Amino acid sequence: MELLLDLNQPDWLSDADLAERLSQELPGVTIHCGPPDRPLPEVTMAVTSAGRPGFANFLPNLKLVQKLGAGVDGVLRHGDLPDHVQVARLASTSQAEEISEYVLGAILCWQRGFLKYARIKHWASERPEHVSERAVTVLGLGQIGARVAQDLSQRGYSVKGWARSPRTIPGVECLHGAEALDAALAGAGYIVSVLPSTPETRGLFDAAGLSRLSADAVLINVGRGDLIVPSDLCAALDAGALRGAVLDVTPQEPWPETDPLWQREDVLITPHVSGWSVEGGMDVVSDNYLRLQKGAPIRNLVDRTLGY
Secondary structure: OEEEEEOOOOOOOOHHHHHHHHHHHOOOOOEEEOOOOOOOOOEEEEEEOOOOOOHHHHOOOOOEEEEOOOOOHHHHOOOOOOOOOEEEOOOOHHHHHHHHHHHHHHHHHHHOOHHHHHHHOOOOOOOOOOOOOOEEEEEOOOHHHHHHHHHHHHOOOOEEEEEOOOOOEOOEEEEEOHHHHHHHHOOEEEEEEOOOOOOOOOOOEOHHHHOOOOOOOEEEEOOOHHHEOHHHHHHHHHOOOOOEEEEOOOOOOOOOOOOHHHHOOOEEEOOOOOOOOOOOOOHHHHHHHHHHHHOOOOOOEOOOOOOO
């Protein structure tokens, strides 16, 4: 069996760097780098960040796609991956830590007035928000969302968490199911989305979804970019239906420089940097390759019907 690496993210992690690391963990394994330009019948596992359209057509014996980075929608959305091919996600403890730090930083930017002071550029002080003044709701309670919720709770924030199925997190009021979403959102000053991209979450915050938020809410998205409809977000902000937004993910990346969101003083956009490191979970790549050889259960397996 052979391995294909096609991350297509050289500014983040190059195929060559990953190949060098894996060659030490998988001695003797043939590792191909870059998009395939010819059939590779010996490749049974592909490692990718997004998954180029049609890449599986060159891999007739592909059995497993190992996703690096957040989300698996980039692999699943093309629709040309055979049904029998398994998909595994990365579960990085370091990314969870980094995203939790990012969320705290985003909240503090609003809580301590950093964005306003950077904008007005003159001496005009205001009382900062106290940690007890605005509750936080975290949407999505997987490995990353649970870490975000627990870290915020431990810092003294009142935190609710919402997920599709039941979860238990110390110090966090956990709600679940579509019928509980309104209760989760009610009264929250900060809404943090760590949701995956699924048919149920895409466009969740369109005009109707945004109308469910409190007028003093700040929406922070570190999940998937298609959760929010940008034009509806602009309209909601113009109408005073929410206070602001922090977006680390957008429906298209890079986000067009001409888009009105860039010009808004109540929106902060960062270029998908909330979770950068892949350490603390990279062993899954070599481990899953060996498991595939042995016919053992794959770690971090994705339910392709659910999308996560």
